[in-house]
Amino acid sequence: MLLRHTTAEVADRKALTINPAKTCQPVGAMYAALGIHGCMPHSHGSQGCCAYHRSALTRHYKEPVMAATSSFTEGSSVFGGQANLLQAFNNIFTVYNPDVIAVHTTCLSETIGDDVKQIAKKALDEGKIPEGKLVLHCATPSYVGSHVTGFSNMCAAMADQMAEDAEVKNSTVNIVPGWVEPGDMREIKRLMKAMKVTNIMFPDTSDVLDAPMTGHHQFYPKGGVTLNELRDSGKSCKTFSLGTWASKAAGEALWKKCRVPFEEMSLPIGIKATDRFLSAVSKETSCPVPQSITDERGRLVDMICDMQQYLAGKRVALWGDPDQLLALTEFLVDMDMKPVYVVSGTPGKLWMKKMEELVGDAVPECKYLNGERADMFLMHQWIKEQGVDLLIGNSYGKYIARDEDIPFVRHGFPIYDRVGHSQFPTVGYAGGMRLVEKILGVLMDRKDRDADEEFFELVL
Numbered sequence: 001m002l003l004r005h006t007t008a009e010v011a012d013r014k015a016l017t018i019n020p021a022k023t024c025q026p027v028g029a030m031y032a033a034l035g036i037h038g039c040m041p042h043s044h045g046s047q048g049c050c051a052y053h054r055s056a057l058t059r060h061y062k063e064p065v066m067a068a069t070s071s072f073t074e075g076s077s078v079f080g081g082q083a084n085l086l087q088a089f090n091n092i093f094t095v096y097n098p099d100v101i102a103v104h105t106t107c108l109s110e111t112i113g114d115d116v117k118q119i120a121k122k123a124l125d126e127g128k129i130p131e132g133k134l135v136l137h138c139a140t141p142s143y144v145g146s147h148v149t150g151f152s153n154m155c156a157a158m159a160d161q162m163a164e165d166a167e168v169k170n171s172t173v174n175i176v177p178g179w180v181e182p183g184d185m186r187e188i189k190r191l192m193k194a195m196k197v198t199n200i201m202f203p204d205t206s207d208v209l210d211a212p213m214t215g216h217h218q219f220y221p222k223g224g225v226t227l228n229e230l231r232d233s234g235k236s237c238k239t240f241s242l243g244t245w246a247s248k249a250a251g252e253a254l255w256k257k258c259r260v261p262f263e264e265m266s267l268p269i270g271i272k273a274t275d276r277f278l279s280a281v282s283k284e285t286s287c288p289v290p291q292s293i294t295d296e297r298g299r300l301v302d303m304i305c306d307m308q309q310y311l312a313g314k315r316v317a318l319w320g321d322p323d324q325l326l327a328l329t330e331f332l333v334d335m336d337m338k339p340v341y342v343v344s345g346t347p348g349k350l351w352m353k354k355m356e357e358l359v360g361d362a363v364p365e366c367k368y369l370n371g372e373r374a375d376m377f378l379m380h381q382w383i384k385e386q387g388v389d390l391l392i393g394n395s396y397g398k399y400i401a402r403d404e405d406i407p408f409v410r411h412g413f414p415i416y417d418r419v420g421h422s423q424f425p426t427v428g429y430a431g432g433m434r435l436v437e438k439i440l441g442v443l444m445d446r447k448d449r450d451a452d453e454e455f456f457e458l459v460l
């Protein structure tokens with residue numbers, strides 16, 4: 001029993017988080033920055049922070065993740081990191097020649113109070129930023145929020161610092177996809193292409209963090225939103241912000257700067273959320289949803305109907321990012337499953353209200369919580385009180401899965417011990433089928449494992 005110290009009784013904790021269901025802000029800022037073509041993420045802080053953030057992303061995406069660091073020492077910790085950052089700009093543009101450097105801060109530089117905006121301006125004034133190159137920056141103090149907050153802050157910085165206004169808007173729509181996998185971003189673009197919708201997606205990590213092996217090293221992979229596209233995002237007629245926690249801030253920033261209206265939507269995971277997204281895009285652009293996509297929807301509905309007896313009533317525990325959890329909860333309820341325990345380490349009062357709307361009537365026994373106390377320890381305690389049939393979440397749930405012997409579907413960030421999450425989407429109808437297949441796979445494996453010989457069936 002790896003987690004043998006977890007007690008079944010839930011005690012009220014005020015100042016202790018045990019095994020948090022989140023990680024720190026710069027991880028998200030770094031992930032978002034990698035979704036810009038030719039971008040070098042830069043961590044303004046100590047080398048240790050940068051090494052951790054890079055390794056978290058590398059382990060999840062199984063791809064080399066490059067990022068630079070201001071390499072704070074004792075001196076910079078006392079006197080500030082301006083000199084280090086100015087030197088870094090010079091080194092990075094000279095040695096690595098990126099189109100843009102995306103700077104995020106860390107706990108240390110935030111505590112010191114470094115003004116990165118002022119430092120970037122000073123670098124520009126002193127000619128340390130070459131012609132045609134850019135420096136983008138956002139604040140990511142990790143003692144508030146989570147990796148999702150950092151992702152959101154970097155997306156908002158892209159909109160705020162790079163979009164250019166235009167009085168007359170064109171027919172392009174912006175899509176801020178939220179914290180989803182590169183394969184999910186590719187799937188959203190496939191859906192838009194099938195609908196003939198011109199769009200700008202930012203960030204876009206497809207072909208960056210799931211780049212094909214070609215035998216040739218490419219320092220900046222071919223994927224990512226281009227600087228020109230980011231500039232043009234201010235001319236679009238609408239922004240679809242997928243996921244309140246990860247994408248709303250970027251939509252708001254584009255509205256404030258360039259008066260591009262935005263619509264805040266759920267991540268398009270599951271039938272209803274995908275319906276809403278595609279309908280909204282279709283309404284805005286007057287591009288109809290083609291029969292090929294409607295057929296995909298039909299195949300997903302068919303799969304759920306065919307396998308309903310294995311899904312209905314199954315008790316599920318979920319943990320992870322707030323946008324993912326809301327979309328997954330809605331999908332599970334639609335499939336007659338019972339999401340009974342849900343935790344997210346990312347704070348935000350609105351999340352509890354949104355969860356209440358999803359499960360209040362449908363699964364009244366559901367326990368859910370977000371913020372600092374919503375950790376994996378609490379999740380385990382709830383499961384000890386009354387068991388579940390299925391776990392859905394990141395790799396940190398494998399200890400609970402092993403100790404309590406519960407089928408486990410890996411989903412979300414981080415997944416350190418499986419592959420496929422970067423490549424195969426879970427958004428859209430095709431992604432919905434993949435999710436259902438994964439859920440049914442573990443449930444039916446369990447049924448086979450536990451069946452007595454006389455009930456061990458070839459056909460399920």
Ligand code: SF4
Nearest residue numbers: 024049052106107142
């Ligand atoms: S929590 Fe703060 S100090 Fe720790 S790795 Fe993240 S940014 Fe660095």
